[in-house]
Amino acid sequence: MPTFLAHDGTELAYHVFGDGAPLVCLPGGPMSDSRYLGDLGGLPAHRQVIMLDHRGTGRSAVPADTASYRCDRLVEDVEALREHLGLERIDLLAHSAGANLAARYAERYPEHVARLVLITPSVFAVGVTITGDTRLQTALLRKEEPWFPEAFAALEAIVAGRATPTDWAAISPFTYGRWDETSRAHAAAGDELRNDEAAAVHGSEGAFDPQATRAALATLAAPVLVLAGEVDLSAPPSAVAELAGLYPDAELVVQPGAGHFPWLDDADRFVSAVTALLG
Secondary structure (H helix, E strand, O other), rough: OOEEOOOOEEEEEEEEEEOOOOEEEOOOOOOOHHHHHHHOOOOOHHOEEEEEOOOOOOOOOOOOOOOHHHHHHHHHHHHHHHHOOOOOOEEEEEOOOHHHHHHHHHHHHHHHEEEEEEEEEOOOOHHHOOOOOHHHHHHHHHHOOOOOOHHHHHHHHOOOOOOOOOHHHOHHHOOOOOOOOHHHHHHHHHHHHHOOHHHHHHOOOOOOOOOHHHHHHHOOOOOOOEEOOOOOOOOOOHHHHEEEEOOOOEEEEEEOOOOOOOHHOOHHHHHHHHHHHHH
């Protein structure tokens, strides 16, 4: 397992799949083991995919200072990986909460970003608001599903601020374009792969500065692909479109029928969209 040292001496691990030009991947979660990404629908057949295990996740070490789990502080881990790989500029793919880290990295090191791919991205770093009504309207696209009544009732409870742990579990089907055996297994594994302590610190006070990040991204020269899932409650297409509009050279793709993990819903369509930007 290849490793490198972060600026504070924490040993970080990464996984390499496939051959070709490197594509550095930042997992979401936040702070989840990169294993949940699988093979990103077969993307290593087209690029050398390098998946980082964030500190305290996967094969990476737990840092001496757990305050370093904060999103803005993880930027230096990405930069240390770039230096370790000997790359002047990197193609960077980020999923979900990883998109917040990618945005903060692009803000601090724009000269080292060649191309940026944001998959069903979180929008905290840029201050985009997703209302409860937007999530409910997106959920209604699934009203013909057999599991919908129970899941929608749970979502309404969450939006109203009276959620229970049972409610959070009940909305799991909304996360995927198809609530089948594969999705159920992926959801169950995902809970075990997240470092909850690290996740609690990740977005804590000081992690984000939306005004500064927006100003920096407005001058980013790198081409950007922003991919949304049509039925994704976590990153509804309207919010993702607003995020895409912050970049000078961004293409928005909405994958039909996809949830928060679009490579599971339609691997071929997902890979085609990503490789169209990356070449």
